[in-house]
Amino acid sequence: xxxxxxxxxxxxxxxxxxxxxxxxxxxxxxxxxxxxxxxxxxxxxxxxxxxxxxxxxxxxxxxxxxxxxxxxxxxxxxxxxxxxxxxxxxxxxxxxxxxxxxxxxxxxxxxxxxxxxxxxxxxxxxxxxxxxxxxxxxxxxxxxxxxxxxxxxxxxxxxxxxxxxxxxxxxxxxxxxxxxxxxxxxxxxxxxxxxxxxxxxxxxxxxxxxxxxxxxxxxxxxxxxxxxxxxxxxxxxxxxxxxxxxxx
Numbered sequence: 001x002x003x004x005x006x007x008x009x010x011x012x013x014x015x016x017x018x019x020x021x022x023x024x025x026x027x028x029x030x031x032x033x034x035x036x037x038x039x040x041x042x043x044x045x046x047x048x049x050x051x052x053x054x055x056x057x058x059x060x061x062x063x064x065x066x067x068x069x070x071x072x073x074x075x076x077x078x079x080x081x082x083x084x085x086x087x088x089x090x091x092x093x094x095x096x097x098x099x100x101x102x103x104x105x106x107x108x109x110x111x112x113x114x115x116x117x118x119x120x121x122x123x124x125x126x127x128x129x130x131x132x133x134x135x136x137x138x139x140x141x142x143x144x145x146x147x148x149x150x151x152x153x154x155x156x157x158x159x160x161x162x163x164x165x166x167x168x169x170x171x172x173x174x175x176x177x178x179x180x181x182x183x184x185x186x187x188x189x190x191x192x193x194x195x196x197x198x199x200x201x202x203x204x205x206x207x208x209x210x211x212x213x214x215x216x217x218x219x220x221x222x223x224x225x226x227x228x229x230x231x232x233x234x235x236x237x238x239x240x241x242x243x244x245x246x247x248x
Contacts (some may be wrong), residue, residue: 099187
């Protein structure tokens, strides 16, 4: 219902397999995709050293995708953008999000200004009481103890910010908030808001192929025309984020 499928030839000489968001970036009548041998040969785009809130917001926009799936520059540029927040010189652009003395995410400093309007839900501390000598950090009010209460409280904040257009594309799906894959869930957060809190998200992706006359053909899915993100574009055979209600 949500996906249509076709298959394409796997040949090791073409460069159209990679794009900025996997395969969900191109609609074309052809299904032939050939895998590049030399991803590293693609030219990278110089990136400045700062990591601004505009950069964070830009990363989620569909129009940032390259015009051609064979253009690897768009893919590599997004990798460079994402890695800009990982260097020691960029730490000052983000503030840890801490639950029960464990870091569950990193929030851009500009986004924290929106959270300060909800001082009954979010607190800002510089007491250095967190692990790894974390000083300034964002936390939930200690009076909100139960996971379900945290979920409801933060959901109210997300709704307000969504109504203001600060967090677009509400999915009505909840992602688990936890420090690692096997850790207990501290609370659940709207999927569309997860990147704004710098949370760890997990997903499952599956591709399939068949062999015909000695050639391998990769199955390619096409997203539903009613999808809120990238309708009608190419995608994995099966893919999806692991939401709170799905067990491992």
